[in-house]
Amino acid sequence: MIGRSVLTIIPPELHSDEPRILATIARGERIEHFETVRLTKSGTRIDVSLTISPIKDDEGGIIGAAKILRDITEQKKIADTLQRSEKLAAVGRLAATMAHEINNPLESVTNLLYLARKDHNMGERTQEYLKLADQELDRVAHVARQTLGFYRENSAPVLFKVSPVISDLVDVYSYRFRNRDVHVERELDEAAELFAPVGEFRQVFSNLLVNAIDALPSKGGRVRIRLQSGHDWNGTARSGVRLTVADSGGGIAPETMPRIFESFYTTKRDIGTGLGLWLTRSIVQKYGGRIQVRSRVQIGTVFSVFWPREAAHGESVAGISA
Ligand SMILES: Nc1ncnc2c1ncn2[C@@H]1O[C@H](COP(=O)(O)OP(=O)(O)O)[C@@H](O)[C@H]1O
Numbered sequence: 036m037i038g039r040s041v042l043t044i045i046p047p048e049l050h051s052d053e054p055r056i057l058a059t060i061a062r063g064e065r066i067e068h069f070e071t072v073r074l075t076k077s078g079t080r081i082d083v084s085l086t087i088s089p090i091k092d093d094e095g096g097i098i099g100a101a102k103i104l105r106d107i108t109e110q111k112k113i114a115d116t117l118q119r120s121e122k123l124a125a126v127g128r129l130a131a132t133m134a135h136e137i138n139n140p141l142e143s144v145t146n147l148l149y150l151a152r153k154d155h156n157m158g159e160r161t162q163e164y165l166k167l168a169d170q171e172l173d174r175v176a177h178v179a180r181q182t183l184g185f186y187r188e189n190s191a192p193v194l195f196k197v198s199p200v201i202s203d204l205v206d207v208y209s210y211r212f213r214n215r216d217v218h219v220e221r222e223l224d225e226a227a228e229l230f231a232p233v234g235e236f237r238q239v240f241s242n243l244l245v246n247a248i249d250a251l252p253s254k255g256g257r258v259r260i261r262l263q264s265g266h267d268w269n270g271t272a273r274s275g276v277r278l279t280v281a282d283s284g285g286g287i288a289p290e291t292m293p294r295i296f297e298s299f300y301t302t303k304r305d306i307g308t309g310l311g312l313w314l315t316r317s318i319v320q321k322y323g324g325r326i327q328v329r330s331r332v333q334i335g336t337v338f339s340v341f342w343p344r345e346a347a348h349g350e351s352v353a354g355i356s357a
Pocket residue numbers: 242246247250282284285286287291295296300301302303306307308309310311312313336
């Protein structure tokens with residue numbers, strides 16, 4: 036660099052900053068922790084923090100400047116990641132609140148429509164309209180439920196029997212199973228118990244179940260739900276429950292697989308939010324559990340979750356991770 040202009044390490048579009056910096060130094064002032072971009076020897080751009088102080092002679096005249104540049108690329112990356120996960124957490128909370136606010140009126144309207152449709156005095160036209168309204172409502176309910184419907188429910192851990200929780204949720208979707216001739220098989224260990232927040236467990240199962248239904252063709256297909264009490268399959272002695280949801284749907288393409296747990300990644304144009312699996316995994320991990328997936332295109336998909344009976348001591352149980 037000796038003998039060359041300082042502009043060599045400054046990106047062209049920032050050259051105009053230099054006179055401003057020099058003017059500041061000429062006034063005898065310092066510049067501290069100024070975040071900007073500089074070029075390395077090979078021409079790559081790095082984020083730097085700049086501190087410049089004037090160098091003075093014995094009479095106080097300014098004869099030069101001392102510049103210190105710190106490479107802050109890594110810090111920048113960490114800050115960006117943090118900001119992204121904060122954004123995601125905020126979006127999660129927002130969606131949860133909305134789903135919560137929407138669910139109650141939705142339930143009422145669904146019930147009202149049901150009652151209205153039982154009134155056989157009305158004309159055929161009206162019957163037909165009500166039927167359509169019911170179907171549209173079903174779509175809204177689907178999205179709301181799938182988003183974060185159970186998120187806000189009591190989040191204190193309690194000891195509960197798992198199999199009734201699963202059966203209840205299967206009943207919630209039974210209308211859709213019947214409508215689409217889906218064959219549902221249940222193999223539930225009645226004794227399986229967990230010490231966990233029921234709402235979040237429900238959220239996990241519901242997301243997997245909804246995805247299984249979505250993967251099936253418009254008529255037919257199979258969903259198998261299995262619940263076992265047992266140990267973690269990685270060979271450790273941790274006890275807990277294993278929940279398996281398998282479908283005979285279209286499967287997940289190998290190139291899609293690495294992305295399915297990303298937030299907002301969806302292959303369902305109309306009804307997809309891309310939050311289901313992301314949320315599912317963050318809940319499972321929050322309680323020290325694990326989630327696995329196996330899939331073959333045109334054959335089907337199997338999701339397995341291991342949920343430890345109690346979150347291990349000292350395990351982090353707070354916050355949503357990206
Ligand atoms: N059982 C499944 N069968 C096939 N693809 C699935 C299954 N579960 C998840 N996927 C894929 O993973 C994507 C992300 O799922 P998810 O996070 O639940 O979001 P969404 O259901 O809103 O699309 C889906 O769009 C789909 O492509």
